[in-house]
Amino acid sequence: xxxxxxxxxxxxxxxxxDNDVYGHVNNVEYYSFFDxxxxxxxxRSGGLDIHGGDVIGLCVDSQCTFKQPLEFPGVVDAGLRCxxxxxxxxxxxxxxxxxxSTHPAATGRFVHVFVDRTNRRPVPVPALIRTALEGIAx
Numbered sequence: 001x002x003x004x005x006x007x008x009x010x011x012x013x014x015x016x017x018d019n020d021v022y023g024h025v026n027n028v029e030y031y032s033f034f035d036x037x038x039x040x041x042x043x044r045s046g047g048l049d050i051h052g053g054d055v056i057g058l059c060v061d062s063q064c065t066f067k068q069p070l071e072f073p074g075v076v077d078a079g080l081r082c083x084x085x086x087x088x089x090x091x092x093x094x095x096x097x098x099x100x101s102t103h104p105a106a107t108g109r110f111v112h113v114f115v116d117r118t119n120r121r122p123v124p125v126p127a128l129i130r131t132a133l134e135g136i137a138x
Contacts, residue, residue, distance in 0.1 A: 003102045003104075005095070005138075006081045006136075007135070008037075008079070008081070010041070010080070011075050011077055013074075014071070014073060014075065024069035025069065025071060027066065030096065033076055033096055034064070034078075037078035037079075037080045038092055038110060038112070041136070042057065046132035047126075047128040047132075055123055056115060056117050058112065058114075060112070064108040067106055068098075069105070070096065074098065078095075078097075079104075081138060083109070087125070088124055089112060089113045090133055091111045092112070094109070
């Protein structure tokens with residue numbers, strides 16, 4: 001998918017430490033970018049209280065397809081969309097874009113299940129978060 005297919009975007013500045021000995025961003029950093037764009041969106045747009053809220057999101061599945069390398073210095077444009085919204089879960093699709101490209105350097109999926117913070121049992125997606133996610137669904 002091209003950049004325009006993702007309704008939410010977050011610019012993430014690459015750091016020197018993100019590069020590995022081969023001169024490109026190491027694969028583990030891509031998952032950090034996924035986590036960053038998703039949780040930034042949930043906190044800012046959905047009101048997720050990561051420190052004291054009754055509900056938290058747990059990652060139960062993730063996947064990344066690498067298409068071209070990212071390199072420091074630079075900025076990654078992380079695109080996010082809600083691909084599937086269930087009762088207690090959401091499947092996100094993410095595209096990571098170089099500054100100069102409409103085609104992703106990497107694509108991925110990430111599944112959250114929302115659970116009670118204390119007992120870790122699934123709960124319905126909170127209303128404010130559901131509304132925010134519906135806003136980035138195709």
